[in-house]
Amino acid sequence: MKPETDPNDRFGGEVPFALHELFYSRTDPRGVIRAGNEIFRRVSGYDWSELIGAPHKLVRHPDTPKGVFRLLWDAIQKGHPMGAYVKNRAKNGGWYWVFAVMLPFDGGYLSVRLKPSSALSGRMLKLYSEIAARERAEGLDPEQSVAILRNRAEADGYGSYTAFMAHALSLELAERDRQLRRPDDARTRMLGEMNEAMAELTKEQMGLLRSFEALQSVPNNMRIVASRLEPSGGPVSAISENYKASSVVISERLRQFVVGRDNLCAQMAWQVARALFLLGCSRILPEMNRGFRAEEANAQIDLEGERRFLAQLEAKGIADARAAMQSATDFAAQMTQQSRDIRRQMLGLDTIRVLGRVECGRMRDASEGLSATIDQLDTFHDDIKSRLESIMRLSEGVEHSLMRYVRLEQAAA
Missing domain, CATH: 3.30.450.20 (PAS domain)
Known part of the structure; x- marks a missing residue:
């Protein structure tokens, strides 16, 4: 050998x-x-x-x-x-x-x-x-x-490397359990699923922000078309100015919502990732502790001292994981409310868009360029509405999962 x-x-x-x-x-x-x-x-x-x-x-x-x-x-x-x-x-x-x-x-x-x-x-x-x-x-x-x-x-759709590594840990624990023929750990699976939902939520939010940024050029195009169709200060020009002013307000709110170090999505994803790490530790540390029992004593390592230390860390990790879950739940509730507020603001943009379509119909044959511009608005609005609905569905789902997990942890305690 x-x-x-x-x-x-x-x-x-x-x-x-x-x-x-x-x-x-x-x-x-x-x-x-x-x-x-x-x-x-x-x-x-x-x-x-x-x-x-x-x-x-x-x-x-x-x-x-x-x-x-x-x-x-x-x-x-x-x-x-x-x-x-x-x-x-x-x-x-x-x-x-x-x-x-x-x-x-x-x-x-x-x-x-x-x-x-x-x-x-x-x-x-x-x-x-x-x-x-x-x-x-x-x-x-x-x-x-x-x-x-x-x-x-x-x-891979993760807003931070921490969230990506939390995903990796959930995969490694699940695959290790499978190969060692151990029972599936429901809590680890639940947090892994939430982490994946957060990745999907981040993708949708970034897509939403890109759509809004692209939307900013449309009112400018509308104003250029209006300059050829009507005198300065005409109804189409007024519609384009109102649309641009309203869309800039929503776009700025979205930026605070989606990008930057302290945006809600990143904060919630980080808390879920933190909880997943701590939960993984709460599974690994007791197993590590049991392994010390089988080791032979040696002069360099205080085995009993290390075991007591691991037990203390395990207890602290469980408490910290619960706190992270509660914090993530609070962020999820805020995200859901923000999504609803942005959807309401979109109704105002829809009203301005409809006015543009009415004005386009009034001009008839002379409005071909304006019609194409309004069609662009229709496409962007459909995409934005779809993403907002997806974001609300995902954020509400994550919030409910977090609340269910916290209740399970409280019942177990």
Whole structure:
């Protein structure tokens, strides 16, 4: 049998570990390793004397883009949980692929890693290799690397990388349960579905904003047509000015609703993602804790102390997850109300559009250009109404799901 760490193994092959195994490490605020579990020690290939007191970057693999660590550190240094796929390097030069869930706590950071098994993990491994190759060949800095990762999240419909990684965690937990033949976890599934609904909601909102931005050019076209059909200050010119003024007000409201760091959609998505991370931790930490029971005592790790620490973090994580769900519920209610308000404002635009259509009919043959412009308005209005209805349906659905989840959690407590 091949030894678990062969010093002659320099081909960079994958270091095996089982799907049911979990890695654990705890660091101080600077990222210096203070504790870990036997699986981490075994797969990394280092002795405890080499791990304890060493920076966690000891196991960093150059194929993990620098942007990944920038995203992780930005989140946990602000006190937020975060997750990421990470390719690590063992002492013998081999590598191992994990999904890391990182939790900040008073005095440092904790990381629990599981073996990725979803279809997404394979795509991310390929993406990492491509980004890392560009970092070496083109000299990409961490921020440029972060931009590529965020673009990938946006391409999949997620408003933030946090939401994308929350989606990844839900996929990994579900696939791990399936392969280990464990019962499906209803709460994880529910939050995963809500996260996907948030991604769809973000897509609809961005599409709505694009439609409104495109709409801004139509009143200008109408005014140009009016200048050829009537004297200055005529009814078509007045209609175009009224339409433009009203649409600008709605467009500005939409911008506050959809874009910017503090928009409602992003805040609600972030709270759902935070709750999903914390829920995932509430499932993983007890399993990690049970794993410590099977470990043999050693002078470097206070196993009982680590178990008590994990139990405390688990309890805090559950409380924080409930708070995040309640906050997300409040944001969802605000989003639903905002959607209704914007729909009411659209009725005013519809009235102006109808007046334009009436004026077009009055001009008859001379109004061909005006008719084409009004047709554009009809198309945009139909698209906007459809998106608003979809947004209201999705936001109300998310709100109801959140309220149901909070009730289930309260009943369980």
